[in-house]
Amino acid sequence: MNIDKKTKILLAITLLVGLLVGALFFGGSTKEEDNKTEVKSKAEVWTCSMHPQIRQPEPGDCPICGMDLIPLESGNDDIDPEAISMSESAMIIAGISTYKVGNTDGIKEIALNGKIEVNEKTVYSQSSH
Ligand SMILES: [Zn+2]
Incomplete structure (x- = not known):
């Protein structure tokens, strides 16, 4: 070649x-x-997403419900101590979603089933002489 x-x-x-x-x-x-x-290496404490009182130094299963433990995030020390803080995976498990507040038209259609009754307070009768 x-x-x-x-x-x-x-x-x-x-x-x-x-x-x-x-x-x-x-x-x-x-x-x-x-x-x-x-x-x-930061996540030294592991907790259960359903039982936050469970704190363990290593990953494993929750002793109450048997779910996998998730790392406890303790980096948010500057937030309100009475505020609820959840990790992203805990929010997914709990079905929590957040939205930014914004301007919308404020109209929402709702389909409902119901029964129509006459409002007796607005029904008048006049007897004739
Ligand atoms: Zn649990």
């Missing part, structure tokens, strides 16, 4: 471009992994 010098240079450039593109797509994950390990 005879390859001239120009083809060799073209192949080398193509290889370099391929490596650079590959590094762009797959090389940026090391920083994310570092953050994940940092979060894991």
Whole structure:
């Protein structure tokens, strides 16, 4: 197989471009992994999403209901102590969703079944003489 010098240079450039593109797509994950390990080391207390009184130092099952324990997030120390704080996974399990307050037209259609009765306070009769 005879390859001239120009083809060799073209192949080398193509290889370099391929490596650079590959590094762009797959090389940026090391920083994310570092953050994940940092979060894991922070979560030292594990609790049950249904029984918040359960506090354990390691992951496992809830002794009351047997659900998997979730890491307790204690990073929000600056919020109101009487406020309720839930992790994202706990909110998903509890079916909680939040919406930003905004301006809407305020019209909502509701289909209801019912029975119509006459309001006796508005019915009058006059006896004739
Ligand atoms: Zn539980």
